[in-house]
Amino acid sequence: MSIEFPIELATPSLRKSMQSTVSWGTNIVTVGGGAPVRVQSMTNTDTEDAVGTAIQVKELALAGSELVRITVNTPEAAKAVPYVREQLDRMGIDVPLIGDFHFNGHRLLTEFPDCAQALSKYRINPGNVGKGDKRDRQFGQMIEAAVRWNKAIRIGVNWGSLDQELLASMMDENSRRAVPWDAKPVMYEALITSALESAKRAEEIGLASNQIMLSCKVSGVRDLIAVYRELGRRCNYGLHLGLTEAGMGTKGTVASAAALAVLLQEGIGDTIRVSLTPSPGESRTQEVVIASEILQSLGLRTFVPSVTACPGCGRTTSTTFQELTKQIDDFLRAQMPVWKDRFPGVESLKVAVMGCIVNGPGESKHADIGISLPGTGEAPAAPVFIDGEKKMTLRGDNIAVDFQAVVENYIQQRFGNQGVTAL
Numbered sequence: 001m002s003i004e005f006p007i008e009l010a011t012p013s014l015r016k017s018m019q020s021t022v023s024w025g026t027n028i029v030t031v032g033g034g035a036p037v038r039v040q041s042m043t044n045t046d047t048e049d050a051v052g053t054a055i056q057v058k059e060l061a062l063a064g065s066e067l068v069r070i071t072v073n074t075p076e077a078a079k080a081v082p083y084v085r086e087q088l089d090r091m092g093i094d095v096p097l098i099g100d101f102h103f104n105g106h107r108l109l110t111e112f113p114d115c116a117q118a119l120s121k122y123r124i125n126p127g128n129v130g131k132g133d134k135r136d137r138q139f140g141q142m143i144e145a146a147v148r149w150n151k152a153i154r155i156g157v158n159w160g161s162l163d164q165e166l167l168a169s170m171m172d173e174n175s176r177r178a179v180p181w182d183a184k185p186v187m188y189e190a191l192i193t194s195a196l197e198s199a200k201r202a203e204e205i206g207l208a209s210n211q212i213m214l215s216c217k218v219s220g221v222r223d224l225i226a227v228y229r230e231l232g233r234r235c236n237y238g239l240h241l242g243l244t245e246a247g248m249g250t251k252g253t254v255a256s257a258a259a260l261a262v263l264l265q266e267g268i269g270d271t272i273r274v275s276l277t278p279s280p281g282e283s284r285t286q287e288v289v290i291a292s293e294i295l296q297s298l299g300l301r302t303f304v305p306s307v308t309a310c311p312g313c314g315r316t317t318s319t320t321f322q323e324l325t326k327q328i329d330d331f332l333r334a335q336m337p338v339w340k341d342r343f344p345g346v347e348s349l350k351v352a353v354m355g356c357i358v359n360g361p362g363e364s365k366h367a368d369i370g371i372s373l374p375g376t377g378e379a380p381a382a383p384v385f386i387d388g389e390k391k392m393t394l395r396g397d398n399i400a401v402d403f404q405a406v407v408e409n410y411i412q413q414r415f416g417n418q419g420v421t422a423l
Contacts, residue, residue: 096120316355
């Protein structure tokens with residue numbers, strides 16, 4: 001057997017999107033143009049509750065959301081937006097806020113200038129800005145507000161609220177073709193046309209092209225991939241990715257990951273959101289964790305230390321390695337808001353928690369720091385590997401506590417002293 005060429009790590013192709021910025025205060029978030037793919041999320045609080053909304057925005061920001069969208073749907077919500085911003089500023093949370101407008105956005109942005117100024121970006125749905133003559137006028141008012149206050153916008157088309165006049169017109173045109181398309185390609189084209197024509201109109205009104213992002217959200221994985229591939233081919237605006245109404249739990253997580261991973265690997269997408277329906281009692285921050293994990297698993301971003309762990313089998317009937325894995329993973333995530341400033345580079349740390357002797361030592365050697373716990377019938381000893389070498393063996397009833405202390409010590413020595421290797 002001979003190898004004729006080196007096997008190279010697959011890297012995303014580079015789609016050339018325009019670079020823009022979304023900012024608040026000194027926090028400038030660069031989007032597109034080769035910048036990292038940004039994580040976005042959205043609150044599910046009533047924006048009229050300024051304190052409750054600010055608290056959830058803070059939670060999302062601390063979880064890693066670099067942009068947070070809030071609903072602005074009533075005059076009361078518009079009045080509350082400056083207070084949400086004020087509360088965040090008092091807490092030292094400078095994450096940019098995006099206002100989500102539908103139906104009455106033209107009035108709210110015009111009648112409540114403090115709201116328009118407190119937001120860093122506006123999301124506009126061209127399917128919900130009005131019908132007939134009102135559509136152009138009301139869309140224009142929203143763009144004029146963006147121009148007046150120098151704000152970026154996202155033109156967000158959604159197949160659940162697609163411009164029905166445009167869709168009907170395209171269906172009629174399709175019926176006159178010699179060989180009509182199926183209904184789905186027509187719908188794809190309507191989504192893309194709505195986004196591109198709205199962007200063109202925004203530029204005609206006076207908004208700079210690099211202040212415009214586009215999205216065309218659908219709820220089917222293959223539909224999303226098809227639409228964004230074509231949208232990315234036909235423009236160089238920044239693109240926001242997200243599978244709309246992805247669903248709950250495993251279904252929503254897997255569907256979002258399947259769709260976004262394909263597009264991101266092709267270099268399509270500048271910001272992402274995982275539109276996950278929270279389980280009862282589940283934190284809203286779960287959608288941020290999943291979005292971050294998608295980017296990290298593709299090697300596009302690094303947010304938190306990664307924990308490698310085996311799935312368990314008949315050799316690992318003990319739950320010790322499962323409990324230790326969760327404990328270490330929770331510990332690392334909880335510490336990141338503090339560690340990211342105190343220990344630069346700690347997010348690149350690789351930890352292995354393995355359950356038996358089969359793959360345990362090998363995986364632990366490949367990690368920065370790893371532990372191989374005893375499987376069923378094995379000696380009650382857990383070797384710890386640091387930077388590829390066995391450094392110690394932990395024994396007794398406090399292996400979990402002892403290993404966590406070893407991890408902490410390693411982080412402090414390696415990342416707290418400008419890269420000095422621990423132990």
